[in-house]
Amino acid sequence: MPTILVTDLAGESSPVDVDSGQSLMEALRDNGFDDIEAICGGCCSCASCHVYLKGDWFERLGPRGEDEDMLVSSVDAFRDNSRLSCQIQVTEELEGLQIQIAEQEC
Numbered sequence: 001m002p003t004i005l006v007t008d009l010a011g012e013s014s015p016v017d018v019d020s021g022q023s024l025m026e027a028l029r030d031n032g033f034d035d036i037e038a039i040c041g042g043c044c045s046c047a048s049c050h051v052y053l054k055g056d057w058f059e060r061l062g063p064r065g066e067d068e069d070m071l072v073s074s075v076d077a078f079r080d081n082s083r084l085s086c087q088i089q090v091t092e093e094l095e096g097l098q099i100q101i102a103e104q105e106c
């Protein structure tokens with residue numbers, strides 16, 4: 001069960017224990033981060049699960065998938081370290097992950 005550090009839209013950071021075997025979006029929702037709207041339920045078609053990966057985590061997790069890249073790069077809040085959290089699987093390798101929840105655009 002990795003522990004990740006989540007910064008919400010209000011700028012509050014908190015460590016969260018997340019279960020492996022689910023998406024990061026599901027883990028965030030399960031832990032009460034309602035800033036993540038996840039309107040499409042994880043189908044990579046809404047971009048309302050947008051997060052930024054801090055530090056070197058973007059490089060560590062590898063490139064975005066093609067569909068994810070097209071979708072997230074079309075939102076105004078896009079940054080180089082943007083990811084859709086529904087496209088990240090929680091594994092033990094995420095121990096110490098630091099993310100910031102982005103403004104959601106639907």
Ligand code: FES
Binds near residue numbers: 041
């Ligand atoms: S939940 Fe819709 S793209 Fe991630």
